[in-house]
Amino acid sequence: MIKRFFLIILLVKASLVLFLLFGGEDLLPEASAQNEGASAQTPQEKLKLELFEEMKKKQEELDKREEMLNRREDRTRALELDMSKKIDELKRLQVRIDDLIRMRDDLEKTNIANLSKTYSMMPPDEAAARLKTMDRAIALQIVGQMKSKNSARILSSLDQPTATEFSEQLAKRRFE
Secondary structure, three states, X not given: OHHHHHHHHHHHHHHHHHHHHHHHHHHOHHHHHHHHHHOOOOHHHHXXXXXXXXXXXXXXXXXXXXXXXXXXHHHHHHHHHHHHHHHHHHHHHHHHHHHHHHHHHHHHHHHHHHHHHHHHHOOHHHHHXXXXXXXXXXXXXXXXXXXXXXXXXXXXXXXXXXXXXXXXXXXXXXXX
Protein backbone atom coordinates (compact mmCIF):
# COMPACT_ATOMS: atom_id res chain seq x y z
CA MET A 1 0.00 0.00 0.00
CA ILE A 2 2.73 2.46 0.99
CA LYS A 3 4.89 1.44 -1.98
CA ARG A 4 1.98 2.05 -4.34
CA PHE A 5 1.38 5.44 -2.75
CA PHE A 6 4.99 6.51 -3.20
CA LEU A 7 4.95 5.23 -6.78
CA ILE A 8 1.91 7.43 -7.50
CA ILE A 9 3.67 10.42 -5.96
CA LEU A 10 6.71 9.75 -8.12
CA LEU A 11 4.58 9.46 -11.27
CA VAL A 12 2.72 12.70 -10.52
CA LYS A 13 5.98 14.55 -9.93
CA ALA A 14 7.46 13.13 -13.14
CA SER A 15 4.33 14.14 -15.07
CA LEU A 16 4.55 17.63 -13.65
CA VAL A 17 8.19 17.95 -14.69
CA LEU A 18 7.43 16.67 -18.19
CA PHE A 19 4.48 19.01 -18.46
CA LEU A 20 6.62 21.97 -17.55
CA LEU A 21 9.45 20.89 -19.86
CA PHE A 22 7.23 20.60 -22.90
CA GLY A 23 5.56 23.95 -22.85
CA GLY A 24 3.80 24.01 -19.53
CA GLU A 25 5.92 26.76 -17.94
CA ASP A 26 3.93 29.41 -19.76
CA LEU A 27 0.84 28.20 -17.89
CA LEU A 28 2.23 28.84 -14.45
CA PRO A 29 0.04 31.30 -12.50
CA GLU A 30 2.63 34.10 -12.78
CA ALA A 31 3.04 33.59 -16.53
CA SER A 32 -0.69 33.26 -17.14
CA ALA A 33 -1.38 36.52 -15.30
CA GLN A 34 1.05 38.28 -17.65
CA ASN A 35 -0.43 36.63 -20.73
CA GLU A 36 -4.04 37.46 -19.85
CA GLY A 37 -3.70 41.06 -20.86
CA ALA A 38 -1.83 40.23 -24.07
CA SER A 39 -4.30 37.86 -25.69
CA ALA A 40 -7.29 35.65 -25.01
CA GLN A 41 -6.50 32.05 -24.09
CA THR A 42 -7.08 29.39 -26.66
CA PRO A 43 -9.07 26.28 -25.70
CA GLN A 44 -5.82 24.32 -25.73
CA GLU A 45 -4.19 26.76 -23.29
CA LYS A 46 -7.27 26.61 -21.04
CA LEU A 47 -7.08 22.83 -21.07
CA LYS A 48 -3.38 22.95 -20.17
CA LEU A 49 -4.12 25.38 -17.35
CA GLU A 50 -6.92 23.16 -16.03
CA LEU A 51 -4.64 20.12 -16.21
CA PHE A 52 -1.93 22.01 -14.37
CA GLU A 53 -4.36 23.07 -11.63
CA GLU A 54 -5.71 19.52 -11.34
CA MET A 55 -2.19 18.12 -11.10
CA LYS A 56 -1.37 20.72 -8.46
CA LYS A 57 -4.43 19.68 -6.41
CA LYS A 58 -3.54 16.01 -6.79
CA GLN A 59 0.00 16.76 -5.63
CA GLU A 60 -1.35 18.56 -2.56
CA GLU A 61 -3.65 15.62 -1.80
CA LEU A 62 -0.76 13.21 -2.19
CA ASP A 63 1.41 15.33 0.09
CA LYS A 64 -1.35 15.30 2.74
CA ARG A 65 -1.74 11.53 2.41
CA GLU A 66 2.01 11.07 2.66
CA GLU A 67 2.08 13.15 5.83
CA MET A 68 -0.82 11.14 7.28
CA LEU A 69 0.94 7.87 6.44
CA ASN A 70 4.14 9.12 8.04
CA ARG A 71 2.23 9.96 11.22
CA ARG A 72 0.64 6.50 11.19
CA GLU A 73 4.05 4.91 10.72
CA ASP A 74 5.39 6.89 13.67
CA ARG A 75 2.47 5.80 15.85
CA THR A 76 2.88 2.20 14.72
CA ARG A 77 6.59 2.27 15.56
CA ALA A 78 5.79 3.72 18.98
CA LEU A 79 3.18 1.02 19.61
CA GLU A 80 5.57 -1.70 18.46
CA LEU A 81 8.24 -0.38 20.81
CA ASP A 82 5.74 -0.27 23.67
CA MET A 83 4.59 -3.82 22.92
CA SER A 84 8.18 -4.99 22.77
CA LYS A 85 8.86 -3.48 26.19
CA LYS A 86 5.73 -5.14 27.61
CA ILE A 87 6.70 -8.50 26.13
CA ASP A 88 10.16 -8.19 27.68
CA GLU A 89 8.59 -7.33 31.04
CA LEU A 90 6.24 -10.34 30.78
CA LYS A 91 9.21 -12.59 30.00
CA ARG A 92 11.04 -11.26 33.08
CA LEU A 93 7.92 -11.86 35.17
CA GLN A 94 7.60 -15.40 33.79
CA VAL A 95 11.20 -16.13 34.77
CA ARG A 96 10.53 -14.73 38.25
CA ILE A 97 7.36 -16.82 38.61
CA ASP A 98 9.23 -19.94 37.49
CA ASP A 99 11.93 -19.21 40.07
CA LEU A 100 9.32 -18.74 42.80
CA ILE A 101 7.60 -21.99 41.86
CA ARG A 102 10.94 -23.82 42.01
CA MET A 103 11.64 -22.25 45.41
CA ARG A 104 8.20 -23.28 46.66
CA ASP A 105 8.68 -26.83 45.37
CA ASP A 106 12.12 -27.04 46.98
CA LEU A 107 10.72 -25.73 50.25
CA GLU A 108 7.85 -28.21 50.08
CA LYS A 109 10.29 -31.07 49.45
CA THR A 110 12.40 -29.92 52.38
CA ASN A 111 9.34 -29.72 54.64
CA ILE A 112 8.15 -33.17 53.57
CA ALA A 113 11.65 -34.58 54.16
CA ASN A 114 11.70 -33.05 57.65
CA LEU A 115 8.22 -34.37 58.45
CA SER A 116 9.23 -37.78 57.15
CA LYS A 117 12.19 -37.83 59.55
CA THR A 118 9.96 -36.64 62.39
CA TYR A 119 7.30 -39.31 61.78
CA SER A 120 10.02 -41.94 61.40
CA MET A 121 11.20 -41.16 64.94
CA MET A 122 7.69 -41.40 66.44
CA PRO A 123 6.32 -44.61 67.79
CA PRO A 124 4.63 -46.43 64.85
CA ASP A 125 1.15 -46.42 66.47
CA GLU A 126 1.23 -42.66 67.10
CA ALA A 127 2.58 -41.90 63.62
CA ALA A 128 -0.08 -44.14 62.03
CA ALA A 129 -2.90 -42.42 63.93
CA ARG A 130 -1.74 -38.98 62.82
CA LEU A 131 -1.12 -39.97 59.20
CA LYS A 132 -4.58 -41.53 59.01
CA THR A 133 -6.28 -38.20 59.84
CA MET A 134 -3.97 -36.11 57.67
CA ASP A 135 -4.51 -35.07 54.04
CA ARG A 136 -3.85 -38.21 51.96
CA ALA A 137 -1.52 -36.54 49.49
CA ILE A 138 0.70 -35.14 52.23
CA ALA A 139 0.58 -38.37 54.24
CA LEU A 140 1.61 -40.35 51.16
CA GLN A 141 4.51 -37.98 50.48
CA ILE A 142 5.69 -38.36 54.09
CA VAL A 143 5.47 -42.16 54.05
CA GLY A 144 7.00 -42.26 50.56
CA GLN A 145 10.11 -40.43 51.80
CA MET A 146 10.67 -42.80 54.72
CA LYS A 147 13.05 -45.70 54.71
CA SER A 148 11.26 -48.98 53.99
CA LYS A 149 11.83 -50.23 57.52
CA ASN A 150 10.08 -47.22 59.12
CA SER A 151 7.23 -47.06 56.61
CA ALA A 152 6.60 -50.81 57.10
CA ARG A 153 6.22 -50.33 60.86
CA ILE A 154 3.79 -47.44 60.41
CA LEU A 155 1.75 -49.21 57.69
CA SER A 156 1.47 -52.28 59.92
CA SER A 157 0.06 -50.04 62.67
CA LEU A 158 -2.71 -48.77 60.38
CA ASP A 159 -6.00 -50.60 60.02
CA GLN A 160 -6.19 -53.02 57.09
CA PRO A 161 -8.20 -50.87 54.59
CA THR A 162 -6.13 -47.72 55.22
CA ALA A 163 -2.84 -49.62 54.98
CA THR A 164 -3.99 -51.21 51.70
CA GLU A 165 -5.04 -47.81 50.29
CA PHE A 166 -1.72 -46.24 51.29
CA SER A 167 0.24 -49.12 49.74
CA GLU A 168 -1.69 -48.96 46.46
CA GLN A 169 -1.29 -45.21 46.15
CA LEU A 170 2.40 -45.40 47.01
CA ALA A 171 2.87 -48.06 44.32
CA LYS A 172 1.04 -45.92 41.75
CA ARG A 173 3.18 -42.87 42.59
CA ARG A 174 6.38 -44.76 42.06
CA PHE A 175 5.27 -45.77 38.55
CA GLU A 176 4.30 -42.20 37.58
